Amino acid sequence: MTAADVRDWDPGDGPISTPSALRAPARSAGDPARPAQALPPLAPDRGHCAPDWSEVVEHFREGLIVCDADQVVSHLSPVAERLLPEVAPGVTLAVAGIRELFGGDNPAEFTHRSRRLRVRRVPLSAGRSCWYVEDVTESVTRADALLAERARSAFLAVVGEKLGNPLHPDRAAAAVVRLAVPTLAEVAVLVLAPRSGRARWWRASRSEDEAPTVDSGVLTSAQLPTAIEEGLAGTEPHAVGWLVEQAVDAGWLPGLGTHETSARVVPLPGHDAPAGVLLVARRAVRYYDEADVDLVRAFAARAGAALTTAVLYRDQAEVADTLQASLLPVEPAPASGVQWGTAYRPAQAGLRIGGDFYGSHRLTDGGSVFFLGDVSGKGVEAAVFTGQLRQCLQALHRVESRPVRLLRLLNDALLETTQAHGQGRFATMVLGTVRAHRDGGLTLTMSGGGHLPPLVLRSSGEVEQVGLTGMLVGVVPDPRIGEVTVRLEPGETCLLYSDGVTEARGGRRGDELFGTERLIGALAGCQRMPAPALAERVEQVTCDWLGRGDHDDIAVLALRATGPGARTSRHLHSVPRPPDQRESDE
Amino acid sequence: MTAPTAEASPDAAFPGYLDCLAEADEYAAIDVALGLVDAGVPAERVLLDLVAPAQAEVGERWARNEWSVAQEHAATHISERVVAAIAARANPRPTRGRIVVACMDGEWHALPPRLVAEVLRLRGWQVTFLGASVPVAHLVSYLHRYDAEAVALACALPMRLPHAHRMIEACRRSDVPVMVGGRGFGVDGRWARRLGVAWAPDAPTAAELVADERALRRVPPAQLSHLADDEYAGLTKRRGELIDSALADLRDRVPGMRDYTGAQMDSTVSDLGYIVDFLAAALYVDDESLFTEFVQWLVDILTSRGVPGAAVGATLHHYGAVLHDFPRAGRFLAAGAALIPVPSGAGRR
Numbered sequence: 001m002t003a004a005d006v007r008d009w010d011p012g013d014g015p016i017s018t019p020s021a022l023r024a025p026a027r028s029a030g031d032p033a034r035p036a037q038a039l040p041p042l043a044p045d046r047g048h049c050a051p052d053w054s055e056v057v058e059h060f061r062e063g064l065i066v067c068d069a070d071q072v073v074s075h076l077s078p079v080a081e082r083l084l085p086e087v088a089p090g091v092t093l094a095v096a097g098i099r100e101l102f103g104g105d106n107p108a109e110f111t112h113r114s115r116r117l118r119v120r121r122v123p124l125s126a127g128r129s130c131w132y133v134e135d136v137t138e139s140v141t142r143a144d145a146l147l148a149e150r151a152r153s154a155f156l157a158v159v160g161e162k163l164g165n166p167l168h169p170d171r172a173a174a175a176v177v178r179l180a181v182p183t184l185a186e187v188a189v190l191v192l193a194p195r196s197g198r199a200r201w202w203r204a205s206r207s208e209d210e211a212p213t214v215d216s217g218v219l220t221s222a223q224l225p226t227a228i229e230e231g232l233a234g235t236e237p238h239a240v241g242w243l244v245e246q247a248v249d250a251g252w253l254p255g256l257g258t259h260e261t262s263a264r265v266v267p268l269p270g271h272d273a274p275a276g277v278l279l280v281a282r283r284a285v286r287y288y289d290e291a292d293v294d295l296v297r298a299f300a301a302r303a304g305a306a307l308t309t310a311v312l313y314r315d316q317a318e319v320a321d322t323l324q325a326s327l328l329p330v331e332p333a334p335a336s337g338v339q340w341g342t343a344y345r346p347a348q349a350g351l352r353i354g355g356d357f358y359g360s361h362r363l364t365d366g367g368s369v370f371f372l373g374d375v376s377g378k379g380v381e382a383a384v385f386t387g388q389l390r391q392c393l394q395a396l397h398r399v400e401s402r403p404v405r406l407l408r409l410l411n412d413a414l415l416e417t418t419q420a421h422g423q424g425r426f427a428t429m430v431l432g433t434v435r436a437h438r439d440g441g442l443t444l445t446m447s448g449g450g451h452l453p454p455l456v457l458r459s460s461g462e463v464e465q466v467g468l469t470g471m472l473v474g475v476v477p478d479p480r481i482g483e484v485t486v487r488l489e490p491g492e493t494c495l496l497y498s499d500g501v502t503e504a505r506g507g508r509r510g511d512e513l514f515g516t517e518r519l520i521g522a523l524a525g526c527q528r529m530p531a532p533a534l535a536e537r538v539e540q541v542t543c544d545w546l547g548r549g550d551h552d553d554i555a556v557l558a559l560r561a562t563g564p565g566a567r568t569s570r571h572l573h574s575v576p577r578p579p580d581q582r583e584s585d586e
Numbered sequence: 587m588t589a590p591t592a593e594a595s596p597d598a599a600f601p602g603y604l605d606c607l608a609e610a611d612e613y614a615a616i617d618v619a620l621g622l623v624d625a626g627v628p629a630e631r632v633l634l635d636l637v638a639p640a641q642a643e644v645g646e647r648w649a650r651n652e653w654s655v656a657q658e659h660a661a662t663h664i665s666e667r668v669v670a671a672i673a674a675r676a677n678p679r680p681t682r683g684r685i686v687v688a689c690m691d692g693e694w695h696a697l698p699p700r701l702v703a704e705v706l707r708l709r710g711w712q713v714t715f716l717g718a719s720v721p722v723a724h725l726v727s728y729l730h731r732y733d734a735e736a737v738a739l740a741c742a743l744p745m746r747l748p749h750a751h752r753m754i755e756a757c758r759r760s761d762v763p764v765m766v767g768g769r770g771f772g773v774d775g776r777w778a779r780r781l782g783v784a785w786a787p788d789a790p791t792a793a794e795l796v797a798d799e800r801a802l803r804r805v806p807p808a809q810l811s812h813l814a815d816d817e818y819a820g821l822t823k824r825r826g827e828l829i830d831s832a833l834a835d836l837r838d839r840v841p842g843m844r845d846y847t848g849a850q851m852d853s854t855v856s857d858l859g860y861i862v863d864f865l866a867a868a869l870y871v872d873d874e875s876l877f878t879e880f881v882q883w884l885v886d887i888l889t890s891r892g893v894p895g896a897a898v899g900a901t902l903h904h905y906g907a908v909l910h911d912f913p914r915a916g917r918f919l920a921a922g923a924a925l926i927p928v929p930s931g932a933g934r935r
Binding site for chain 2: 162165166167169170171172174175213214314317321348352508510517518525526527528529530532533534537540543544547548
């Protein structure tokens with residue numbers, strides 16, 4: 001990038017603010033209302049100029065060439081003489097052979113004897129004219145350097161923004177090469193440090209439109225060019241000639257030949273050894289100078305950090321995922337006559353685990369034990385506690401399947417654990433057993449451990465609250481535990497839910513509790529919904545009520561009596577339904 | 587219903603399939619769909635020419651107040667089971683990269699993106715469908731964890747566009763190209779263009795677009811300079827206050843409201859909230875038509891449920907008066923109010 005590409009401002013140190021040569025023609029031709037031109041020209045002979053003007057103007061930074069009506073140079077200031085030594089007094093200006101002085105541009109900017117000159121021509125009285133010549137080499141150089149520096153900072157800012165987020169390692173690698181093109185290179189190749197003898201590479205090449213094309217592949221360590229190997233060992237090869245040859249030989253530089261290409265290799269800093277190596281290449285018309293190489297190194301530092309972060313993140317996420325998976329609620333095991341429906345939405349969305357839990361285990365007699373509950377606290381610690389609790393149940397249901405006694409055993413087990421660890425955690429839960437009858441109905445025997453009582457959606461479309469009380473689980477040695485038996489006819493559903501549903505805060509101002517009334521209202525008339533749809537409906541109305549508000553963990557477990565047609569066969573179709581109910585629905 | 591359908595074309599099977607949905611008969615519906623697949627109809631055609639139009643009809647029936655929400659949900663659940671059954675029967679082997687398909691946060695219309703997900707799967711992509719109302723944090727951590735070539739996000743309600751935009755930006759920060767779809771972006775995808783994101787009108791187009799990473803990345807930037815007037819931010823901040831005042835205004839004008847049940851009251855409040863949310867979304871993308879289309883839809887829905895449109899008109903005028911220092915919002919509200927039919931002599935409810 002050069003100043004001429006982007007310059008749209010005045011460096012500000014000339015005596016007169018002058019637009020650059022690039023913009024001058026458009027301005028003077030198309031914009032007659034330019035303020036500078038609107039001023040009336042100064043009368044050349046004002047007569048009140050007492051000091052010897054030629055002596056004064058000789059100290060101007062601008063040199064002066066005054067010509068008479070015949071273009072013969074009548075006066076030449078020392079500055080002008082130094083800048084344009086071809087010009088001599090007493091002969092026509094044309095003799096000097098400087099074409100730009102007579103060009104269409106006024107002011108004109110051109111390079112003469114390796115100095116950047118800005119010249120403006122002003123007509124004087126009696127057909128004479130004056131050329132003001134200024135040496136702007138330094139300000140242009142400074143402007144170029146400043147603009148190049150700005151472009152580099154802007155580029156690095158974009159890079160920092162794009163690579164600042166933890167990315168998937170493959171995404172990060174692709175992003176690195178994509179960002180390098182076109183600013184740093186026409187072709188950029190990233191080679192990651194080999195793992196077990198295989199090195200993965202990504203390449204971006206400049207294409208017709210803005211977006212570079214990215215491809216990738218794998219090489220064995222033996223196939224790596226020497227320069228890349230050296231880079232991976234942490235050294236930056238400096239003899240660039242054979243580097244290009246190696247890269248071309250490796251087939252990495254499509255469209256670039258050995259002779260017209262300039263290339264560099266920079267290591268990407270990692271934890272101890274480099275995370276990889278970046279090869280940048282472009283046509284030799286834009287050779288990599290010191291500033292360019294510094295920029296490539298700065299880019300490589302950010303890219304190395306991004307790649308290292310990505311790998312670190314992946315490794316940790318792998319561990320976290322494995323642990324999370326063991327803490328996620330397990331979908332209830334299929335049981336004859338029961339259609340299960342579940343919904344689960346933890347408070348911390350990024351975590352996907354929380355303090356609510358549900359599940360079921362099959363009993364040897366064909367029934368199932370099922371449960372839904374909530375432990376004190378939120379987040380990871382709560383989730384870990386639900387894990388302990390579920391493991392306890394997993395073991396205990398094999399020795400005791402009567403709900404009240406099972407809940408009592410669980411209470412003792414939890415009490416022992418929490419006392420041993422001094423955690424002071426407790427849980428609320430509903431735990432029950434379900435058994436299918438020959439007529440398609442279900443009998444549910446449920447025990448309550450301080451949890452919200454279940455709801456039953458009858459085939460009439462009405463919702464009943466089940467009277468079930470009890471004390472918290474894991475607090476006192478001999479808690480009071482309620483028990484209730486519910487009979488579900490085919491098509492009827494029992495719904496267990498956590499307080500994340502009824503205590504969801506939303507409404508007009510976001511502070512009103514959702515409450516049991518609204519939940520019952522949302523379920524009423526939904527008797528024909530399959531259990532999964534019903535559970536999702538509860539989740540949905542709760543989340544709609546919350547709006548954008550925060551929420552506690554939400555868990556729903558629905559059990560629907562599917563009826564005797566509970567099918568494994570695909571040839572039985574319609575669920576028998578009382579005719580009056582069908583009318584009331586449609 | 588028991589015999590497999592003889593006509594092996596989605597069009598011919600459509601009426602029978604719709605009956606299965608009406609009867610909430612999951613197994614019969616699956617039989618109809620699998621019958622077509624077994625008769626040689628490509629799985630993609632069954633999804634797009636049978637399941638999708640049937641689901642559209644379900645939505646229409648709800649809008650016309652012919653079906654309750656419960657019936658709609660049950661039918662949707664069955665459609666999902668049918669999609670799962672077709673997917674299991676086709677069971678394509680993935681040969682291409684991973685695509686993540688998800689509903690925007692707060693968006694529960696999961697069937698259309700599910701259909702897109704299955705079409706992509708049938709075309710060889712390895713598809714992860716994250717389901718309804720996916721929280722941004724969940725989506726982002728998934729993208730960090732698994733390398734996805736693209737994310738397809740669905741939004742059925744334009745009201746969620748501001749959040750959709752946040753979600754799109756979050757995906758972009760993970761350097762994963764984003765494609766969106768759904769009616770929420772407008773029938774012609776104009777609001778997707780406004781948000782600077784690639785849009786596909788249907789599943790086949792989505793399948794083509796997702797294969798072209800450069801096209802996904804080559805979208806013009808978002809045009810949201812109008813947000814500088816702070817009307818969107820101001821409106822969302824005053825949401826609660828606006829609903830309160832509109833409710834007070836309604837109480838004055840509609841004496842019958844004193845006898846409203848809790849549920850009627852809740853649905854009135856949520857309708858008042860929808861008006862504010864759609865207005866906010868219209869301000870966000872600076873498009874009057876987003877709001878007027880919504881007003882037309884709301885009037886149709888309420889009319890089919892016996893509520894006169896004039897009630898909506900009065901609320902729009904009320905919001906207009908309260909938001910007197912919001913020029914863009916005022917313009918949108920006036921345009922919305924202009925659509926409301928003039929009340930006849932009959933008494934208002």
